[in-house]
Amino acid sequence: MKVPQFIAREPDTVGWWKKIDNHIERLQRDGKSDIRVTVTMRFDIEENAAVEQSSQTPVRSGKEGSQRETATQRQRRQEVRLNEIDIATGNNVTAIYKANQCMLKACKNFGRTYISLGNSGHVPLNNRALAKWNDAINKGTATVHEPPRDVIG
Numbered sequence: 001m002k003v004p005q006f007i008a009r010e011p012d013t014v015g016w017w018k019k020i021d022n023h024i025e026r027l028q029r030d031g032k033s034d035i036r037v038t039v040t041m042r043f044d045i046e047e048n049a050a051v052e053q054s055s056q057t058p059v060r061s062g063k064e065g066s067q068r069e070t071a072t073q074r075q076r077r078q079e080v081r082l083n084e085i086d087i088a089t090g091n092n093v094t095a096i097y098k099a100n101q102c103m104l105k106a107c108k109n110f111g112r113t114y115i116s117l118g119n120s121g122h123v124p125l126n127n128r129a130l131a132k133w134n135d136a137i138n139k140g141t142a143t144v145h146e147p148p149r150d151v152i153g
Helices: 015-027 070-088 093-099 126-138
Strands: 114-116 123-126
Touching: 070 093, 093 126
Parallel strands: none
Antiparallel strands: 114 123
16 A cells, blocks of 8 residues: 655645645545554754844854844744644644733732633633643634633633
């Protein structure tokens, strides 16, 4: 039996995961039951990658004239990649965390993820609650801004 190989040479990871998923669905429709998927990922690190322009002054390295990206540029670049991975894997925890983070500096829960209880205040969430909320989003019974009932308590 010929084993198809999907080789991603571009950063469109979401598109490649969809192709793999579609292929698995076709195999299931054809009556295949023992389907195994092996994913091998290889990352190439470019030493002279183009640096995004920023209002910040880039950090100079020891070599004259060479520039490396600032910490802010690196964080922004990494955040884009992590968002792509989250979308491809169905992970919504980062989106839940960002959308429901306490922004009141005087609050003891500042910077933590919480559920708002209206005028009663808010309740911080632990990892187990975030995992339940993520599962509910993937099932379609909750959204990033509206938690499921079992998380609220």
